[in-house]
Amino acid sequence: MRMGQRRVIGRVEQYFSDTRPIIALCQTFTDSHHVQAHLHRRGQLFCPMSGLAMASTSQGTWLVPCRRALWIPAGVRHELRMEGVVEMQSLYFDTKMIPDMPERCRVVAISSLMRSLMAEAVALPIKYDREGRSAAIMKLIGYEVSRLRELPLSLPLPTDKALARRCLKFSASPKANAKIDDWASALYLTRRTFTRLFRRETGLSFVAWRQQACVLAALPKLTAGASVTQTAADLGFDNPAAFSTLFKRTLSVTPRQYIQSIDNSWEGFTRPSTEADL
Numbered sequence: 585m586r587m588g589q590r591r592v593i594g595r596v597e598q599y600f601s602d603t604r605p606i607i608a609l610c611q612t613f614t615d616s617h618h619v620q621a622h623l624h625r626r627g628q629l630f631c632p633m634s635g636l637a638m639a640s641t642s643q644g645t646w647l648v649p650c651r652r653a654l655w656i657p658a659g660v661r662h663e664l665r666m667e668g669v670v671e672m673q674s675l676y677f678d679t680k681m682i683p684d685m686p687e688r689c690r691v692v693a694i695s696s697l698m699r700s701l702m703a704e705a706v707a708l709p710i711k712y713d714r715e716g717r718s719a720a721i722m723k724l725i726g727y728e729v730s731r732l733r734e735l736p737l738s739l740p741l742p743t744d745k746a747l748a749r750r751c752l753k754f755s756a757s758p759k760a761n762a763k764i765d766d767w768a769s770a771l772y773l774t775r776r777t778f779t780r781l782f783r784r785e786t787g788l789s790f791v792a793w794r795q796q797a798c799v800l801a802a803l804p805k806l807t808a809g810a811s812v813t814q815t816a817a818d819l820g821f822d823n824p825a826a827f828s829t830l831f832k833r834t835l836s837v838t839p840r841q842y843i844q845s846i847d848n849s850w851e852g853f854t855r856p857s858t859e860a861d862l
Contacts, residue, residue: 596676599710600626605681606722608705611672619664626676627685628656629729631694631702635668636807639689644740645755646691647800649807651845652735653694657687667804673702675725684730692732701725736834739793739800742785746771751786751793758797759820760827764790799834802827803842812839 599607607626613619615635630637631653639646639654641662648654656662658679677685694702704721712718739755742748750767767790768778782790798819805815816827832838837845 605678607676609674610706613666613670617666621661621663623661627658629653630672630674633671635670638665646738647803653692655690667807673706681726691735691737698728740786755797758801760798761820
């Protein structure tokens with residue numbers, strides 16, 4: 585854990601009795617740690633400073649690379665899985681403070697300003713001063729959180745049971761060369777009926793959803809140290825260049841730049857090796 589940050593002891597709900605509008609906490613999880621389904625009465629913004637976190641709800645899956653963040657509205661039941669050692673900074677918001685935040689989960693980019701504010705926030709006492717510098721930091725966070733740019737790192741799931749089963753199976757091992765006609769045939773639908781159903785259920789075309797699934801599947805592989813060439817082959821791309829083009833179009837960085845960002849996330853710090861209960 586980085587100097588100045590507070591380690592969460594026990595369950596985070598014990599801190600929610602405090603009436604301050606934002607509560608900032610820091611937790612560390614070991615590789616492959618699974619946080620079972622739960623919910624909070626406060627909205628949560630969590631940011632892995634290392635590793636990768638995957639959040640799942642009944643509506644879909646979200647992957648959160650290091651130095652990005654996930655917004656989880658109050659009352660949304662979710663579970664988390666960690667890839668690599670994950671040091672997580674979390675902000676819990678009184679919902680009255682940020683009424684304009686969306687009522688669905690979303691992955692967001694963390695600006696340099698927000699990253700600095702979160703680092704300052706987790707170093708403050710739980711019962712920080714309601715006036716002065718501490719209060720100013722938290723107030724500025726309240727302004728900035730609604731300005732964070734959403735990233736395309738979610739995979740929406742359909743409610744149609746047959747389609748949902750196939751989507752879940754595919755998302756576990758996606759292939760870039762999956763064909764619409766094969767899916768339509770497997771579900772005993774015409775191509776036209778299938779494409780309409782898929783867009784209505786997920787909000788995306790089949791091709792866009794397939795590409796999203798591949799990018800999300802690539803992140804844990806790259807985080808774990810797989811090469812770009814091997815990752816592209818595992819996901820069924822014709823060549824690494826095709827994979828890199830899709831990756832950059834989605835995340836605005838190349839796979840190699842993403843790998844470099846992982847390597848740099850602990851520059852100047854000691855990697856944590858302990859685990860905290862949620």
